[in-house]
Amino acid sequence: MWCELVLFVAVAVSRGAGLDVLEPRLVHIEQGPVRGYQDPSTGAPLPPPKWIEPIGEDKHIVCPQIYSALLMGKDMREDCLFANVYVPETKKNNLPVIVYVHGGGFQIGYGDMFLPTMFMKRHRKFICVTFNYRLGVLGFLCLGTKGTPGNAGMKDQVCLLRWVKQNIACFGGNPDDVTIASPSAGSMSVELLMLSKTTEGLFNKVIAESGASTGPIAVQIDPLDVAKWFAISLGFDSDDVNSDIYDLEKFLKSLPVDKLYNVTNAIINTNSTLGFVPCVERKTGFDVFMDKQPADIIKHCGYRRVPMLYGFCNMEGLLDIGMFPLWKSKMNEKFSDFLPADLKFSNDDEKEEVAKCIKYDYFGDKNISETTILQYTDYFTDIQIAYPMLRSAKLLQKNGHKEIYFYEYSYFDDATPVVPYTNVRGANHCAQTLTVLDYRQLTNPLANLPDEYKRIRDVCQEMWCNFILTGKPVPEGSSLPAWPPMQGDRSPHMSLGIEVQLKDKLLENRSRIWDNIYSNFCRAPEAPPAPPRRKCRRIPKRCCRVNP
Structure with missing residues (x-):
């Protein structure tokens, strides 16, 4: 899944925790109907049908990532962009919405890694959305080419927020009253989302817990260097590491997903970096998530100032x-x-x-x-x-x-x-x-x-x-x-x-x-350099002799 924006294919729905009834709730959203169920014990989301065909238990689907204890009982697949919507038992509509961006160093995790049900059980005043986004190399390989401009994982997050804007009213939520929140790498994410021009009008409050956009973990200092050494670890010829960037791109895209995640950058390095994380992008003509380093965006006031719990x-x-x-x-x-x-x-x-x-x-x-x-x-x-x-x-x-x-x-x-x-x-x-x-x-x-x-x-x-x-x-x-x-x-x-x-x-x-x-x-994070112009292969003219 190397495309930069992917539509969400399913939404799981829960009506909250500690309720008395078990009847399903049918909600019609832009892409089609979804059905949510109540779990009286935990309030965890149960599997809804897909738009047309039933799918498995969506809450068990996670994006490709290195193996960890978090993956016990999970279904890891590329088709992984699922969201879960938690709705409290209330007759009120136009409820505030909180969207949680999961943490995990941009390398591991999934939307329901930490369930919001106990929080919602005591405070049945808002709707909560959790979701998956692409991680590691699939989410944050940043080559500066049109095919791999970078920040696919962040663009997944933006896509989710746009989905919430379009559909949350169907669940009783207020699309104009959305708080984005998260711990760790998710905290870095929500600050980056606040700084990005692509998220205007998608939320109006930020809760950032233990992570900032201006630290060495949050943004790749030299994304091309990260990509080169990752490729070498997977067998890319080190003699060719400074050759055409398109060869590097072709090599990485040719590898199966399981091989990409056999090599881990998830253990933090001694210089407080994690490998594939968000990056400063080149302007490639596509929807650029971030084309300046966070500190510069803040200094030039190029973002929306919303209330922050920090x-x-x-x-x-x-x-x-x-x-x-x-x-x-x-x-x-x-x-x-x-x-x-x-x-x-x-x-x-x-x-x-x-x-x-x-x-x-x-x-x-x-x-x-x-x-x-x-x-x-x-x-x-x-x-x-x-x-x-x-x-x-x-x-x-x-x-x-x-x-x-x-x-x-x-x-x-x-x-x-x-x-x-x-x-x-x-x-x-x-x-x-x-x-x-x-x-x-x-x-x-x-x-x-x-x-x-x-x-x-x-x-x-x-x-x-x-x-x-x-x-x-x-x-x-x-x-x-x-x-x-x-x-x-x-x-x-x-x-x-x-x-x-x-x-x-x-x-x-x-x-x-x-x-x-x-x-x-201070060393500012760098965008990948402009790739060289691809040489066009010239086709020699051929003379044709036509017999009378």
Whole structure:
């Protein structure tokens, strides 16, 4: 499926969680009828018929991706662009809509990876849409040619939002009141969707959870280089790697899907990149999703400023704790290999000197070891998630974006694992998402949850629901702590922990380190270079002798 825009072929429908009736609901949309069913236990979507012929259980279909535990019981296929619509039991129409973009580093995942049913069960005031989009090389190979301009996965997301605009009223939703939301790579996606000219009029609020468009994970720094080395790993002749880009394109398109996903770029690299992710595109005459780097789009105010609920967790770097045994010695040997990829230096000496300073800022005179694992966590928290969000927030606010509600989520309890080699606990990557969706209760309905957890869950759910309904997490008259939008220099922010309280600047000292680094050494993501003009093969003239 190398075409850039693919129509959605089916929609699964659920009427919500914890309801009393089981009769199906028939909804007529532009492409044809779909039927939704109620599941009284979980509210999960059940299989509808296809437009004309019945299909299998759509919720089990996922896009091609590298193997992971997420794929147990799933049907991986190229024909994978399915959506699920969750509708609450209510007689009201014109309901607000929230569209979740799943995370997974742009490499893995599927629409219903985290179900919204527990959130909707308590707040039956909105419709929720989840969906698949193409991942990895099929979603984000970016060669700058007309055949492979890039960002197929992002264009799938735009296609879904257009589908929602055209059809959500059939389900009782308001096509003019759509919030896009997501954790991790999905958070990067929703910020990119906000910055893209292709999404105008498709949503009016953004919830970004643990991921920003301006970080090294979000956008390929050099997409052609990524494609070349990926092709070499699959057998492309390294001697030809700098040859005609069309040979590279032909080689990759000739490979079967299963071979494309035998090689993985999903494990994060030491320079905080993931391989095939969104890219800056060349203008090829097609529907370009993004032709400038995100920071430039923000600086030139080339996007729509919609209300944003925006933040991250205090220990996002725990996402990389599994790499600690391997990386600790490598970081001591050559820390410069672990600098983010979106930095550039005039020479190796300058790079080593900057790396030495950054290492000292985080670890002092100590080696990276079990005794400094908290500093290790802080470092990866900052370079991958926290600082990109802090940087984006500052850029957005500086350039006139006035409705950014900034937060840090830091809740933990006895069920939260301790950081290895310590007795310290903190909120791991996307912990706020799991709290809002009440994943602890969803995965273990009989669990006896701590009262502290119930309190933070209820607070977060109320704030998120308020934002979906009004564009403000704490509207006037609420009993929650007042939460004004960010005023300047990343302040104020809401601290969501054991206590919920408004605070001033967030990570001020650590932000200052990276503000200085990026002001001097920032490397902008590049679009692929223009491919060479294809040579036309000349057909020699032939003389024909005609016998009389």
